[in-house]
Structure formats: structure tokens, C-alpha cells
Amino acid sequence: MPTTTTDGFVEALRANSRRYHDQHPFHVRMNAGRLSRRQLQGWVANRFYYQENIPRKDAAILSQCPDLEVRRRWIRRIIDHDGRHPGEGGIEAWLRLGEAAGLTREEVMDHRHLVPGVRFAVDAYVTFARTRPWVDAVASSLTELFAPDLMAQRLAAFERWYPWIDPEGLAYFRARLEQAPRDSEHALEVVTAHCLSAESQARAVDALSFKCDVLWSLMDAIDQAYPE
Numbered sequence: 184m185p186t187t188t189t190d191g192f193v194e195a196l197r198a199n200s201r202r203y204h205d206q207h208p209f210h211v212r213m214n215a216g217r218l219s220r221r222q223l224q225g226w227v228a229n230r231f232y233y234q235e236n237i238p239r240k241d242a243a244i245l246s247q248c249p250d251l252e253v254r255r256r257w258i259r260r261i262i263d264h265d266g267r268h269p270g271e272g273g274i275e276a277w278l279r280l281g282e283a284a285g286l287t288r289e290e291v292m293d294h295r296h297l298v299p300g301v302r303f304a305v306d307a308y309v310t311f312a313r314t315r316p317w318v319d320a321v322a323s324s325l326t327e328l329f330a331p332d333l334m335a336q337r338l339a340a341f342e343r344w345y346p347w348i349d350p351e352g353l354a355y356f357r358a359r360l361e362q363a364p365r366d367s368e369h370a371l372e373v374v375t376a377h378c379l380s381a382e383s384q385a386r387a388v389d390a391l392s393f394k395c396d397v398l399w400s401l402m403d404a405i406d407q408a409y410p411e
């Protein structure tokens with residue numbers, strides 16, 4: 184349970200790592216080299232919907248955040264994903280990952296592979312950021328505390344087990360290795376500065392737990408759509 188000490192609160196947030204999607208069977212199979220080409224392509228095509236919507240989620244947080252200092256740093260996330268110019272940014276990098284995995288940009292962008300469960304999970308995340316207090320939405324982004332280990336594992340796994348994917352296509356994950364720790368450190372600063380009551384701390388922990396459910400549901404939907 185969260186307590187009103189910062190250490191106890193951060194511990195309660197970090198305890199959600201046990202529910203992170205790195206432990207999802209589909210990710211376990213991915214990192215063990217056990218996915219077929221079709222399964223991996225299905226994951227890349229579906230995860231694109233998450234990538235596309237992250238800046239919309241961050242814009243929802245910005246629109247509700249009254250704190251200039253927070254907004255000034257948070258806006259960087261939108262630029263990281265959208266880029267400043269055509270050909271830049273994380274969404275573009277994900278499209279290149281798709282091409283490296285043998286998918287055309289068109290088939291990724293037009294959502295022809297997108298399964299309903301992934302759409303619902305991602306939409307739920309954007310709606311959460313639009314409708315809940317902005318600090319709760321910031322807390323829900325803290326799954327990124329747990330992401331770097333998975334990203335490093337994924338980079339190694341892709342190079343080892345899926346050599347048919349052009350390694351240049353993995354630039355997205357390399358960038359996230361630096362961006363995720365920076366972003367999660369900032370989010371943790373914001374949450375610990377703003378959640379000072381037991382009630383607000385409990386809400387932040389719940390928000391992070393909700394986000395773990397979003398990511399888990401997304402993986403369930405992909406797993407079901409591309410069975411072994």
C-alpha cells in the first residue's frame with residue numbers, strides 16, 4: 184500500500200513492474216526467438232497504433248497541465264515521436280522498422296492489420312489522459328521505468344534470432360534506450376512532487392496499474408490474432 188513517505192510511494196509504483204508486459208507470453212516468445220515472420224510482422228503492424236497515439240496522449244496531458252515548467256519538458260515527448268520535419272521522429276522510425284520487417288508503409292499506416300483489442304486498449308489509454316487528472320496521466324506513463332530492460336533484451340533478440348530484419352530498422356529501440364530513462368525520471372519527479380497525500384498516491388499507483396493492463400491487453404489481442 185502507498186504511504187505518505189516518498190520512498191514507500193516510489194516502492195509502491197515500482198512494484199507494478201511485476202505486472203509489466205515484458206512478462207507477457209508473446210514477449211517471452213519474441214525474446215526467445217520463437218516468433219514466426221508473420222507473428223513478428225503482426226506485432227510491428229499492431230504496435231504502430233500505440234506509437235501513433237502516444238503524441239495524442241501527451242498532447243492531452245499538456246492541454247490539462249497548468250505548470251509551465253512541466254509543459255516545457257513534456258512537449259519534448261511529442262517532438263520525439265512526431266519529429267520536427269518529415270522523415271524524422273519515432274513514428275517515422277517505427278515505419279522504417281516495419282519496412283525492415285517486410286511490411287510496406289501503406290499497410291502499416293492504413294491499419295489493415297489492426298485488431299480490435301489493440302485499438303480498444305490504445306484508445307483507453309488516450310481517453311484516460313483526456314479525462315483523468317493530469318498528474319494521474321503522468322503516473323500512467325511510468326511503465327517507462329520498466330521499459331529499458333525490455334528494449335535492451337529486444338535489441339539483442341532481434342539481432343540474434345531475426346536476422347531477416349535489417350538491423351538499421353532497429354533504430355527506434357536504440358533511441359528509446361536513452362529517451363525512456365529521461366522521460367520516466369521526469370515523470371517520477373512530477374508525480375512525487377504532486378502526490379503528497381495518501382489518497383493522491385493511491386490514485387497514481389492505480390493509474391500505473393491501469394497502464395500495465397492497457398499494455399497487457401494489447402499483447403493479449405496480438406497473441407490471439409497471431410497464434411502459434
Ligand SMILES: O=C(O)c1cc(C(=O)O)c2c(n1)C(=O)C(=O)c1cc(C(=O)O)[nH]c1-2
Pocket residue numbers: 237323324325326327329330333359398
Ligand atoms: O516497446 C515497449 O515495450 C514500450 C513500452 C512502453 C511503455 O512501457 O509504456 C512505451 C514504449 N515502448 C515506447 O516506445 C514509447 O514511446 C512509450 C511512451 C510511453 C508512454 O506511456 O508515454 N510508453 C512507451
